[in-house]
Amino acid sequence: MLLKHALAVVTGGGSGIGFAAAERFVSEGARVVISGRNAEKLQRAAQQLGKNALPVVANAAIPDDMRRLYETAVDHFQCDVDVVVANAGVSRQTPVRDTPLEQFSDVLNVNVGGVYATVREALPFLARPASIILVASLAANQGTKNFSAYCASKAAVVSLAKSFAAEFVESDIRVNSISPGVANTPIFDSLGMSEAQLLEWSRVIPMKRPAEPAEIASAILFLASDASRYMTGADLAVDGGMSGISPF
Numbered sequence: 001m002l003l004k005h006a007l008a009v010v011t012g013g014g015s016g017i018g019f020a021a022a023e024r025f026v027s028e029g030a031r032v033v034i035s036g037r038n039a040e041k042l043q044r045a046a047q048q049l050g051k052n053a054l055p056v057v058a059n060a061a062i063p064d065d066m067r068r069l070y071e072t073a074v075d076h077f078q079c080d081v082d083v084v085v086a087n088a089g090v091s092r093q094t095p096v097r098d099t100p101l102e103q104f105s106d107v108l109n110v111n112v113g114g115v116y117a118t119v120r121e122a123l124p125f126l127a128r129p130a131s132i133i134l135v136a137s138l139a140a141n142q143g144t145k146n147f148s149a150y151c152a153s154k155a156a157v158v159s160l161a162k163s164f165a166a167e168f169v170e171s172d173i174r175v176n177s178i179s180p181g182v183a184n185t186p187i188f189d190s191l192g193m194s195e196a197q198l199l200e201w202s203r204v205i206p207m208k209r210p211a212e213p214a215e216i217a218s219a220i221l222f223l224a225s226d227a228s229r230y231m232t233g234a235d236l237a238v239d240g241g242m243s244g245i246s247p248f
Contacts, residue, residue: 018088
């Protein structure tokens with residue numbers, strides 16, 4: 001088992017990519033703490049994951065919540081944290097003409113500030129060695145109409161992974177990011193896009209389909225495990241070829 005006896009904390013672990021990562025971690029022998037803002041959703045997810053999962057209601061953008069999350073994890077499982085997956089995030093359309101700065105900043109507060117708080121508050125509770133995975137997006141490297149806040153926030157996440165990696169490499173803490181493309185996750189329900197628009201997105205994917213959350217989770221498992229022990233400061237694209245294959 002790749003994560004036998006490891007303790008992992010996954011933010012945004014109640015559904016989508018976060019839940020899929022937690023599920024994969026448990027299957028590989030890990031104990032997992034999942035966090036999010038919806039207590040009912042977290043409880044359902046924890047029940048599906050089994051006895052080695054603990055749900056904790058916490059907002060990734062609130063440092064006190066993150067500190068409490070790690071304190072609870074360490075106290076419950078009586079060990080330090082080996083893996084952190086900073087997955088919590090939001091996506092919404094922010095057309096420039098119609099989006100005041102406050103709404104633009106709301107997206108960055110969660111997607112960038114939340115990642116920063118997730119990592120910063122983890123530091124006193126981390127084992128050595130440890131692995132931190134930041135969930136970015138294909139949008140980090142592409143301009144997408146009406147999604148300036150989301151794209152900017154995910155570009156910042158990729159940059160944070162590289163800066164964190166440089167800062168923590170001598171502490172035996174690896175930090176990498178992962179950039180999924182279009183995936184079948186609940187976050188797409190919040191985009192306000194029609195089924196026709198999502199289908200159009202799928203058509204431009206070289207593999208001609210969106211990813212399943214389990215496929216993204218497999219890549220996260222790789223970065224969490226010793227299989228990637230010589231990797232830090234990298235961004236791993238899991239996008240069906242969208243970032244590497246020309247459409248022409």
